Amino acid sequence: MILLRLISWPYARKHMVRWLLTIGGIVLGVALLVGMYTANQSVLEAFNRTVEHIAGKTQLQVSAGDGGFPEEALERAESDPDVRAAAPVIEQVVDSGIKGQGKLLILAVDMTGDRSLRDYDLEGGDQDVIDDPLVFLAQPDSLILTRDFAARNGLGSGSKLALKTMEGDKQFTVRGILRSGGMSSAFGGNLAIMDIYAAEKVFGMGRRFDRIDIGLKEGVSLEQGQASLRKVLGPGYEVDPPSGRGEHFESLMSVYEMTMNVASLFALFIGTFIIYNSFSIAVTQRRSEIGILRALGATRGQIRTLFLGESAVAGLVGSAVGIGFGLLMAQGLTASTNAFMEGVMGVSANADHMLVRPWLLVTAAAVGVITSMIAAFLPARNAARVDPVKALQKGQYQVLSAGENRRRRIAALTAIAIAAACLALGRSHVIFYSGYLLAVIAMLLLTPSLSLYLSRALRGPLKLVRPVEGALAADSLIQAPRRTSATVAALMLSLALVIALGGLARASYTDIKEWMDTTMNPDFFITTSEVISSRTYRFPDIMTDGLRQIPGIAEVQPVRIVRINFGGNPVMLVATDSTSIARRTRGRKVTAGDFDEMYRDVAAQKGIIIADNLAQLQKLKLGQMMEIATPSGVLRQPVAGILKDYSNQLGTFFIDRALYRKLWKDDTVDVFRVYLSPRASRSEVKGRILDRFTHERRLFVLSNTDVRSYVLKVTDQWFAMTYLQLFVAVLVAILGIVNTLTVSITDRRRELGVLRAVGGLRSQIRHTIWMEAVAIGVIGLTLGVAAGAVNLYYQLTVSRESFAGISLDYTFPYGIVAVLIPVILGAAFGSALFPAETAVRSSLVEALEYE
Amino acid sequence: MSSRLTAGLLLMAGALSAQDARQIVAESQRRGRADSQRYEGSLEVVGANHKVSKKSWQSDRLGSYGNSKAIIRFTTPAEVKGVALLVVNHPERSSDQWMWTPAIGRDRRIAQQDRSTRFFGTDFSFEDLEERDVDQFDFKLEGDEAVDGAACWRIESKPKQSKSSQYTSSRVWIRKDNYVPVQYENYVKDKLVRRLVEKDIQNIQGIWTARLLEMTDLGRNSRTILKLENVRYNVPMKDDDFTVQALRRAM
Numbered sequence A: 001m002i003l004l005r006l007i008s009w010p011y012a013r014k015h016m017v018r019w020l021l022t023i024g025g026i027v028l029g030v031a032l033l034v035g036m037y038t039a040n041q042s043v044l045e046a047f048n049r050t051v052e053h054i055a056g057k058t059q060l061q062v063s064a065g066d067g068g069f070p071e072e073a074l075e076r077a078e079s080d081p082d083v084r085a086a087a088p089v090i091e092q093v094v095d096s097g098i099k100g101q102g103k104l105l106i107l108a109v110d111m112t113g114d115r116s117l118r119d120y121d122l123e124g125g126d127q128d129v130i131d132d133p134l135v136f137l138a139q140p141d142s143l144i145l146t147r148d149f150a151a152r153n154g155l156g157s158g159s160k161l162a163l164k165t166m167e168g169d170k171q172f173t174v175r176g177i178l179r180s181g182g183m184s185s186a187f188g189g190n191l192a193i194m195d196i197y198a199a200e201k202v203f204g205m206g207r208r209f210d211r212i213d214i215g216l217k218e219g220v221s222l223e224q225g226q227a228s229l230r231k232v233l234g235p236g237y238e239v240d241p242p243s244g245r246g247e248h249f250e251s252l253m254s255v256y257e258m259t260m261n262v263a264s265l266f267a268l269f270i271g272t273f274i275i276y277n278s279f280s281i282a283v284t285q286r287r288s289e290i291g292i293l294r295a296l297g298a299t300r301g302q303i304r305t306l307f308l309g310e311s312a313v314a315g316l317v318g319s320a321v322g323i324g325f326g327l328l329m330a331q332g333l334t335a336s337t338n339a340f341m342e343g344v345m346g347v348s349a350n351a352d353h354m355l356v357r358p359w360l361l362v363t364a365a366a367v368g369v370i371t372s373m374i375a376a377f378l379p380a381r382n383a384a385r386v387d388p389v390k391a392l393q394k395g396q397y398q399v400l401s402a403g404e405n406r407r408r409r410i411a412a413l414t415a416i417a418i419a420a421a422c423l424a425l426g427r428s429h430v431i432f433y434s435g436y437l438l439a440v441i442a443m444l445l446l447t448p449s450l451s452l453y454l455s456r457a458l459r460g461p462l463k464l465v466r467p468v469e470g471a472l473a474a475d476s477l478i479q480a481p482r483r484t485s486a487t488v489a490a491l492m493l494s495l496a497l498v499i500a501l502g503g504l505a506r507a508s509y510t511d512i513k514e515w516m517d518t519t520m521n522p523d524f525f526i527t528t529s530e531v532i533s534s535r536t537y538r539f540p541d542i543m544t545d546g547l548r549q550i551p552g553i554a555e556v557q558p559v560r561i562v563r564i565n566f567g568g569n570p571v572m573l574v575a576t577d578s579t580s581i582a583r584r585t586r587g588r589k590v591t592a593g594d595f596d597e598m599y600r601d602v603a604a605q606k607g608i609i610i611a612d613n614l615a616q617l618q619k620l621k622l623g624q625m626m627e628i629a630t631p632s633g634v635l636r637q638p639v640a641g642i643l644k645d646y647s648n649q650l651g652t653f654f655i656d657r658a659l660y661r662k663l664w665k666d667d668t669v670d671v672f673r674v675y676l677s678p679r680a681s682r683s684e685v686k687g688r689i690l691d692r693f694t695h696e697r698r699l700f701v702l703s704n705t706d707v708r709s710y711v712l713k714v715t716d717q718w719f720a721m722t723y724l725q726l727f728v729a730v731l732v733a734i735l736g737i738v739n740t741l742t743v744s745i746t747d748r749r750r751e752l753g754v755l756r757a758v759g760g761l762r763s764q765i766r767h768t769i770w771m772e773a774v775a776i777g778v779i780g781l782t783l784g785v786a787a788g789a790v791n792l793y794y795q796l797t798v799s800r801e802s803f804a805g806i807s808l809d810y811t812f813p814y815g816i817v818a819v820l821i822p823v824i825l826g827a828a829f830g831s832a833l834f835p836a837e838t839a840v841r842s843s844l845v846e847a848l849e850y851e
Numbered sequence B: 001m002s003s004r005l006t007a008g009l010l011l012m013a014g015a016l017s018a019q020d021a022r023q024i025v026a027e028s029q030r031r032g033r034a035d036s037q038r039y040e041g042s043l044e045v046v047g048a049n050h051k052v053s054k055k056s057w058q059s060d061r062l063g064s065y066g067n068s069k070a071i072i073r074f075t076t077p078a079e080v081k082g083v084a085l086l087v088v089n090h091p092e093r094s095s096d097q098w099m100w101t102p103a104i105g106r107d108r109r110i111a112q113q114d115r116s117t118r119f120f121g122t123d124f125s126f127e128d129l130e131e132r133d134v135d136q137f138d139f140k141l142e143g144d145e146a147v148d149g150a151a152c153w154r155i156e157s158k159p160k161q162s163k164s165s166q167y168t169s170s171r172v173w174i175r176k177d178n179y180v181p182v183q184y185e186n187y188v189k190d191k192l193v194r195r196l197v198e199k200d201i202q203n204i205q206g207i208w209t210a211r212l213l214e215m216t217d218l219g220r221n222s223r224t225i226l227k228l229e230n231v232r233y234n235v236p237m238k239d240d241d242f243t244v245q246a247l248r249r250a251m
Helices: A003-016 A016-055 A072-078 A133-138 A147-152 A183-187 A194-200 A221-232 A243-285 A287-294 A299-342 A358-384 A402-425 A429-465 A467-479 A481-519 A542-548 A578-584 A595-603 A612-615 A658-663 A680-694 A704-746 A749-757 A761-803 A816-840 A844-849 B005-008 B018-032 B244-249
Strands: A060-061 A082-097 A102-108 A142-146 A160-163 A168-178 A191-195 A212-214 A238-240 A524-527 A554-567 A568-574 A589-593 A608-611 A625-630 A633-643 A650-654 A671-675 A700-703 B036-046 B052-062 B067-075 B083-088 B098-100 B105-107 B139-149 B150-159 B169-175 B182-186 B193-205 B207-217 B224-231
Touching: A003 A016, A003 A299, A016 A299, A016 A358, A072 A082, A072 A212, A072 A221, A072 B083, A082 A160, A082 A194, A102 A147, A102 A183, A102 A194, A133 A142, A133 A168, A142 A147, A147 A168, A147 A183, A147 A608, A147 B169, A160 A589, A191 A194, A191 A287, A191 A578, A191 A589, A212 A221, A221 A238, A221 A608, A238 A243, A238 A680, A243 A299, A243 A481, A287 A299, A299 A358, A402 A429, A429 A467, A429 A761, A467 A481, A481 A704, A481 A761, A481 A816, A524 A680, A524 A704, A542 A554, A542 A680, A542 B244, A554 A625, A554 A658, A568 A578, A568 A658, A568 A816, A578 A650, A595 A608, A595 A633, A595 A650, A608 A612, A608 A625, A612 A633, A612 A650, A625 A704, A633 A658, A650 A658, A671 A680, A680 A700, A680 A844, A680 B036, A700 A704, A704 A816, A749 A761, A761 A816, B018 B150, B018 B169, B018 B207, B067 B169, B098 B244, B105 B244, B139 B169, B150 B182, B193 B224
Parallel strands: A102 A191, A142 A168, A568 A650, A608 A633
Antiparallel strands: A060 A212, A060 A238, A082 A102, A082 A212, A142 A191, A160 A168, A524 A671, A524 A700, A554 A568, A554 A671, A589 A633, A608 A650, A625 A633, B036 B052, B036 B224, B052 B067, B067 B083, B083 B098, B098 B105, B139 B150, B150 B169, B169 B182, B182 B193, B193 B207, B207 B224
């Protein structure tokens, strides 16, 4: 502690800017970790809170994917002797229609029996405050609102509230107010209760429920109840405690969460290099100080502890600042996570406040401190090993010995050989990721040697630009390979990530566009919402014929989309008229099987087409027999074909709609794909569709362009995370360059002073530093592009094997590299401006006296 | 919802010997029997805050205690006009009920999971409306007591162990002259929670019928007044008119 106060603190105070830059990486990493985790947890907790509040005394919940199930299941559940109460439920999230109030969760229940499971704590103390329960049931426009929502919007009993329904915008009447607390807090208080049979009509669900909430008889265990309900209901139904819904939500969120965690880990990883670099240089600068301490009797252990202590303090300060930034970031990220889950996954949580977990803050601080200490470990060890006699010999430390370089190269080549073997032999994730790690280690081990080669190679070109300054800049890099290589390593890793993620995004975009060209080719998509992924409302089947009769329409394809549980994951099931779809999407990319044959099988209800990501994620093969649980029993059919498809990140099944109707007893429609006759006018047909249907139901006629833009918008939303990573990568790289140059200038203060003393112009000093920075940028870019090419290969494999299951072609992103060259060189140059000015404006006398 | 219906719910009496009390209650039930009943009812719920809600309906009932069926069709107010309720009573278990709501054009089975729940905002609970089997209760005649000047037996009843009820015990006052129950009190533990008073008792087609019933919920301090008009017994009715299909058809 005394050493920290007497030795470390004055040094840190003298080099405050560098010290702050050093901890920048930790700040960023910890901020991302705290921000993203807090946002995710806030959204998840909001969802779980809603589930918990509306579950009441529910012990088990019966569901069958998000498509619901026929009403008959209720009687079957009620007939189970273990069941005390069975209450049907429909849950939908709708636009509240009130500015600034966002979404409203509609909980539709059967009020005549639901009180067995849920406590409706109504204003006035009892249910009579549903002004009149009979009127509530008799009138489908009845709503009960929470006190908070009603108060916020000046609503009371008898007030009207406009909501969007399948029959267009309709006025609802408030016929009850829920007291604050308990169930009222669900969905951030934006909760409305409606009669379940009215909701079926309002949302166009037919005679279907979303789920049945179950209360078991006294003495019946959850396991017993689950087993007996499963027996009564059959395999198409899931019977789980309410907490199971949280797990389902979490699994939908997991892919998103993983992407975000990668960004924060990545920032910390790169931050490690910056800290390593700074401490390496600090050790070099403070060699004489260390020598004196050693001469005065300080042990090696004390010197090591001193530097590790400094790194711990740096880590702690970085973590503290990072936690602060992280909490600020979390506010915005919570909203964007909410939007992502709603827009892409079609589920809503309405997180209204941030959930800050103390253990996360402690963990984040620990991660920051440990990362910092790990990064400083080697420099601290080297400091401890400083020979007091050599301590005054300036510059020696920065030089890498030939032996050291050779050992690194041998280790790197060995790592490359093993990594290659892992790729060739490895089928398991452990072998694959071990190989990946070894490849990264090999890149890092080779960085000093390659930096040195490239620095030498750049000497000539730099001299060509400016003979003196170019040579000085190159020599500075050549003489201090340690300093250079740590920055180059950080830059290289950043760029490797940028290129891999950019390549992944570009390949995905290309594939998604190709997929859209072949599948999203109808002229119009008729949907129930502007948000195409929303499945709040549905169309009745009868509308199909109505559409077919409209002049100018050549073909109508009704599509039903539901999520079902398959292999423990929520997988999308798309039910269409397969013959018609086959005829219209002939150009689709087939991964396995014959296009015509697979659609013939599906039309004949003899097979199922699956998306290639489902095949990859769940290891399914062409011809393999699949078992899908349906409300009418288990559907056993072989995989008739595998298609490239981007409908859902966790995979998609395609079956014939006739089969779906038979097994799921559901003839509702989510989307109509409409093809026009060759000479039909789009605007006229659109007008006819709207004239024919808008007075009776809510519908949106989206053009092909609208839908394609929507899909690309969702893709952008998804890749927004990637862009965040890119931003972090570039930011950390810039931090690294600024830090290195600042250190480099401080380190060479005397050298620069001598230059000026012998007649060197300020502009020459400036140019030297600029060229040095740009040279670091060039070296980092060169190695980064090479490492990115390798990383892209690994990322494509990771994406295919363990992430999205989608096989993408390897295409090197030249365009991204073309953008990166000016960005990085510009950033390198920009980061040199301040250090260069510091160098030229410092006192010449002080510079000559330095050290 | 008729006087027969409500009277049948709470007939649990006692005598100096249990058997005598049971006989009184059984006799009361027997005297109220008819093959069918039709009436026009009106209902007024006066809440604790003095807010009054009114409804009227027409009721047809086929059969008597035990296997009876009833259809109630609401006629006013406008919000509930056309709503119909089919009640199928069973001697040994809760009744089955279906409701037709014309505004959404469909029928629904009314869940009967919590029989203590109030019947559509009235002060009657679903359990109060059940027709009970005398064999499911133990009776005790507590003595004689006059109600509105009429001599009555005061009988206490308790549900047998096999019978689940929201009430711990009940008391009924049955007039000695015509075996018409004129007052009921229902207790949870020792606390009086509901009181039903029957008034305006008239002999209609040989059956003594209370045409005004007033149920008070003492916990909530609210009361429901039920009036029966144009009461007729043994009106020809068909079994087919008391089905879920008939509930829909009739509208």
